[in-house]
Amino acid sequence: MVFWRKKKNEGMQDQERADDELLHHKTDPELSPLIEAENDLAPDNVMAKSMNAIEPRDLTDAHTTPVPDHTPVDDFKESEDLKDHTNEGGWFSRLSKGLSKSSNKLGQSITDVFTKRKLDQEALDELEEILIMADMGPKTAAKIVAAFSENRFDKEIEESEIKSVLASSMSDILKPVAIPLDINGKKPFVMLVCGVNGAGKTTTIGKLAHEYHMKQHKKVMIAAADTFRAAAVDQLEVWAKRAHVPLIKKDIGSDPAAVAFEALEKAKADDVDLLMIDTAGRLQNKANLMEELAKIIRVIKKQDDTAPHAIVLVLDSTTGQNAHSQVQNFKDVVNLTGLVVTKLDGSAKGGVVVSLAQEFGLPIHAVGVGEKIEDLSPFKAEEFAKALVGA
Amino acid sequence: MFDSLSDKLGGIFDKLRGKGALTEDDVNAAAREIRVALLEADVALPVVKEFIEIVKSRAIGADVIKSVSPTQQVVKIVHDAMVEMLGGHDGEQELNLKAATPAAFLMVGLQGSGKTTSTAKISKFLTDKHKKKMLMASLDTQRPAAQEQLKVLGEQTGIDTLEIIKGQSPIEITKRAMNEARLGGYDIVMLDTAGRLSIDKELMAEVAEISKLANPTETLLVVDAMTGQDAVNVAREFDEKVGITGIMMTRIDGDARGGAAMSMRGITGKPIKLMGTGEQWDKIEPFHPDRIAGRILGMGDVVSLVEKAQESLQNEDAAAMAEKFKKGQFDFNDMLMQMRQMTKMGGAGALMKMLPGLGKMAKQIEEANLDDTILKRHEAIILSMTKAEREKPALLNASRKKRIAAGAGTTVQEINKICKQQQQMAAVMKKIKKMGMGGMMKQMKSLMGGKGEELELMAQSMDPDNLGRDMAALKGNDILGANPFDGAGAPSGLPGLGGGMPGLAGLGGGQMGGMPGMPTRGGTKKNRKPKVKKGKRK
Numbered sequence: 001m002v003f004w005r006k007k008k009n010e011g012m013q014d015q016e017r018a019d020d021e022l023l024h025h026k027t028d029p030e031l032s033p034l035i036e037a038e039n040d041l042a043p044d045n046v047m048a049k050s051m052n053a054i055e056p057r058d059l060t061d062a063h064t065t066p067v068p069d070h071t072p073v074d075d076f077k078e079s080e081d082l083k084d085h086t087n088e089g090g091w092f093s094r095l096s097k098g099l100s101k102s103s104n105k106l107g108q109s110i111t112d113v114f115t116k117r118k119l120d121q122e123a124l125d126e127l128e129e130i131l132i133m134a135d136m137g138p139k140t141a142a143k144i145v146a147a148f149s150e151n152r153f154d155k156e157i158e159e160s161e162i163k164s165v166l167a168s169s170m171s172d173i174l175k176p177v178a179i180p181l182d183i184n185g186k187k188p189f190v191m192l193v194c195g196v197n198g199a200g201k202t203t204t205i206g207k208l209a210h211e212y213h214m215k216q217h218k219k220v221m222i223a224a225a226d227t228f229r230a231a232a233v234d235q236l237e238v239w240a241k242r243a244h245v246p247l248i249k250k251d252i253g254s255d256p257a258a259v260a261f262e263a264l265e266k267a268k269a270d271d272v273d274l275l276m277i278d279t280a281g282r283l284q285n286k287a288n289l290m291e292e293l294a295k296i297i298r299v300i301k302k303q304d305d306t307a308p309h310a311i312v313l314v315l316d317s318t319t320g321q322n323a324h325s326q327v328q329n330f331k332d333v334v335n336l337t338g339l340v341v342t343k344l345d346g347s348a349k350g351g352v353v354v355s356l357a358q359e360f361g362l363p364i365h366a367v368g369v370g371e372k373i374e375d376l377s378p379f380k381a382e383e384f385a386k387a388l389v390g391a
Numbered sequence: 392m393f394d395s396l397s398d399k400l401g402g403i404f405d406k407l408r409g410k411g412a413l414t415e416d417d418v419n420a421a422a423r424e425i426r427v428a429l430l431e432a433d434v435a436l437p438v439v440k441e442f443i444e445i446v447k448s449r450a451i452g453a454d455v456i457k458s459v460s461p462t463q464q465v466v467k468i469v470h471d472a473m474v475e476m477l478g479g480h481d482g483e484q485e486l487n488l489k490a491a492t493p494a495a496f497l498m499v500g501l502q503g504s505g506k507t508t509s510t511a512k513i514s515k516f517l518t519d520k521h522k523k524k525m526l527m528a529s530l531d532t533q534r535p536a537a538q539e540q541l542k543v544l545g546e547q548t549g550i551d552t553l554e555i556i557k558g559q560s561p562i563e564i565t566k567r568a569m570n571e572a573r574l575g576g577y578d579i580v581m582l583d584t585a586g587r588l589s590i591d592k593e594l595m596a597e598v599a600e601i602s603k604l605a606n607p608t609e610t611l612l613v614v615d616a617m618t619g620q621d622a623v624n625v626a627r628e629f630d631e632k633v634g635i636t637g638i639m640m641t642r643i644d645g646d647a648r649g650g651a652a653m654s655m656r657g658i659t660g661k662p663i664k665l666m667g668t669g670e671q672w673d674k675i676e677p678f679h680p681d682r683i684a685g686r687i688l689g690m691g692d693v694v695s696l697v698e699k700a701q702e703s704l705q706n707e708d709a710a711a712m713a714e715k716f717k718k719g720q721f722d723f724n725d726m727l728m729q730m731r732q733m734t735k736m737g738g739a740g741a742l743m744k745m746l747p748g749l750g751k752m753a754k755q756i757e758e759a760n761l762d763d764t765i766l767k768r769h770e771a772i773i774l775s776m777t778k779a780e781r782e783k784p785a786l787l788n789a790s791r792k793k794r795i796a797a798g799a800g801t802t803v804q805e806i807n808k809i810c811k812q813q814q815q816m817a818a819v820m821k822k823i824k825k826m827g828m829g830g831m832m833k834q835m836k837s838l839m840g841g842k843g844e845e846l847e848l849m850a851q852s853m854d855p856d857n858l859g860r861d862m863a864a865l866k867g868n869d870i871l872g873a874n875p876f877d878g879a880g881a882p883s884g885l886p887g888l889g890g891g892m893p894g895l896a897g898l899g900g901g902q903m904g905g906m907p908g909m910p911t912r913g914g915t916k917k918n919r920k921p922k923v924k925k926g927k928r929k
Binding site: 321 | 544670
């Protein structure tokens with residue numbers, strides 16, 4: 001029967017094969033790394049091998065970049081890095097600095113509109129426009145302005161009052177979502193980082209690794225599951241080195257789910273506190289790539305039912321209203337647990353964060369405010385809102 | 392989440408029917424909606440204001456043409472004005488390839504906008520299409536492994552890259568690249584700079600210096616199509632500090648409405664020259680103002696749909712399909728092939744969303760719980776048939792059907808339904824045969840090429856009245872009617888798809904069998920009649 005089918009349906013099977021190729025990653029290996037890698041991945045083995053400096057090809061293709069040694073040069077650079085930042089002050093001043101351009105502008109425009117004048121419809125329209133210019137979206141802007149004009153319409157008003165009231169109404173929306181990531185309670189805590197291309201996933205992981213490893217002294221491991229983009233692994237490797245954490249990687253083109261699987265195995269064996277998995281950038285409307293992401297999670301679950309414990313979407317603050325579509329679509333496919341908003345040091349005002357908080361209520365774990373390894377901070381609603389309106 | 396502009400305008404203009412001309416009040420009411428629509432599509436506010444003034448001046452006093460609704464007319468005015476604004480003058484969008492060699496192309500933009508990938512894409516494009524000898528050099532010393540990334544891309548595309556020397560500054564690399572280009576006889580040097588914020592004075596000064604040094608014939612600002620209101624600041628800053636000659640929009644294959652295109656064009660007056668349409672390095676296209684205008688207005692993107700279909704259909708399949716078309720046949724094998732194509736393209740819902748005016752419908756279908764399991768079920772049924780049965784559906788008698796039902800784990804009724812579908816499709820196929828391939832191709836060409844026609848077609852299928860009627864029809868059907876393959880439901884429920892499945896068959900391979908039927912929904916009168924009857928019988 002089987003034989004008959006094969007022969008008779010050759011065309012069909014070709015088609016199926018072609019379908020398969022299209023649906024799955026081209027170099028999608030069968031998911032059997034467990035058996036293949038079992039012996040080699042046992043912690044003792046890996047340790048022994050890396051210590052004996054055996055040829056790399058003797059290991060499986062999944063290899064770990066060990067924590068690099070501190071050379072005097074590194075130490076110097078690091079201390080230099082750290083020195084740099086101690087001068088820069090706290091989170092607020094850095095964010096303010098980053099946002100200064102935008103807040104100045106926003107602040108300036110608000111000053112222009114209301115240095116003591118009657119709050120009439122025209123003034124409110126102008127205020128709404130200012131919020132729209134900050135990427136808040138027409139709907140959220142209208143809502144905030146409506147809340148603002150309540151009880152104040154047609155009354156004389158001071159500029160300072162506008163700013164503080166505006167800031168407080170925005171921080172009311174943002175406060176419930178300003179929740180830092182809690183990685184305690186699970187070991188290893190598995191965090192999957194996803195997002196569209198160029199949002200800043202890899203950089204964010206580098207910064208997070210620094211935060212948890214260097215500052216909170218957790219045992220951190222990174223997995224490079226972006227096996228698609230050229231040199232993505234190299235990029236992550238540099239970050240891993242900077243943060244002094246080990247990196248699990250495979251060759252370009254290998255199955256990201258397999259990388260995640262093996263990384264989790266290794267993380268368990270090594271008693272790691274936090275495993276961060278970097279995924280390739282994917283546009284939210286690409287069904288096959290979103291399926292790939294779902295597969296990574298399915299495969300992780302084979303090892304640990306509760307994992308991944310956090311699925312973080314990295315969102316570029318320059319993004320406009322498409323951010324809604326991004327959050328929505330990623331949320332539909334994977335169970336997003338939070339957001340990291342990047343590139344807030346630019347002229348983009350990040351107002352979309354406000355409307356996202358209103359619509360989805362997803363926790364915002366951190367914001368990226370620069371290219372340096374320290375330029376990641378917890379999201380603080382009040383300060384963010386204040387910095388945004390320049391109060 | 393977005394309602395298309397025409398849906399919104401529909402509400403305003405419903406009262407206007409029968410009036411002779413658009414008054415100022417009508418237009419002002421419409422202007423508010425246009426404003427919100429543009430803002431939701433991320434067009435920057437200053438540009439929105441400017442644009443609305445243009446539209447107002449054109450719309451006020453415009454005669455309402457009898458055959459179209461005021462909504463359609465305003466949408467047309469908006470669309471035309473937008474295409475004009477985005478498009479600019481002829482030839483402006485071409486890359487300047489006439490400069491003395493070696494010419495430099497400078498790529499600038501924010502972090503993560505897609506400069507490196509775009510650099511490789513443009514290089515490959517110019518090598519293949521214009522026979523230019525290209526050299527790529529990465530000046531990105533900021534981002535880890537950025538230079539390696541370009542090197543790998545160079546290896547993949549077979550384009551030369553400048554040797555990486557660690558520790559060199561961008562200025563030094565520029566000098567070396569220009570020198571190398573002269574010595575190596577290269578036509579064009581692509582200079583891929585590091586991503587930088589437009590407010591970063593130091594880095595902006597650096598790129599200005601690079602620009603002075605390389606004296607580029609093209610300075611392309613690479614911008615993500617998802618960019619929001621900030622597009623204005625970015626474009627203005629880069630244009631002032633570096634002096635851009637054009638814009639390249641990336642990630643146009645996402646679902647962003649792409650309002651940034653209009654913002655940038657409006658602010659800088661610089662043409663948008665290229666679009667990046669995918670992650671592979673051959674995914675680069677000249678800019679199509681009409682397509683982006685359609686997207687910004689939420690009118691769907693028929694051309695993208697067609698392209699997507701072409702992409703997912705292998706050439707051999709296309710040839711086989713063309714053969715079938717000629718014969719006017721449609722058997723279960725074809726049906727199976729189409730279903731699989733459909734799955735590949737992201738399922739029925741994804742397709743629906745791309746058709747003009749069908750955004751709402753897609754939502755409804757989603758609510759009706761149409762998921763692609765129906766595709767799978769139908770596939771199972773067809774796979775339970777013998778090869779002879781698939782080729783010759785007429786063979787199916789009661790006992791065969793019973794066997795198939797048992798094999799597919801379903802009922803004979805399901806088998807009957809699928810048979811009926813197949814028959815309806817075969818009928819459409821015959822009609823197509825009568826029309827002839829040549830005629831179809833012509834029609835398709837005019838659909839893709841002629842801006843005016845395309846708009847007309849879009850406008851027709853966007854008419855809210857028709858849409859409403861269609862949706863009512865959809866509701867009237869039973870749940871299986873929501874299945875796009877169910878012949879009874881399809882012609883009335885899914886106007887865009889014309890004769891149901893054959894429409895999709897046509898989409899594939901550039902044969903465009905069903906496309907002629909698409910805009911006119913349901914094909915000719917003759918074709919529509921029996922289906923109405925069927926509805927009554929139910």
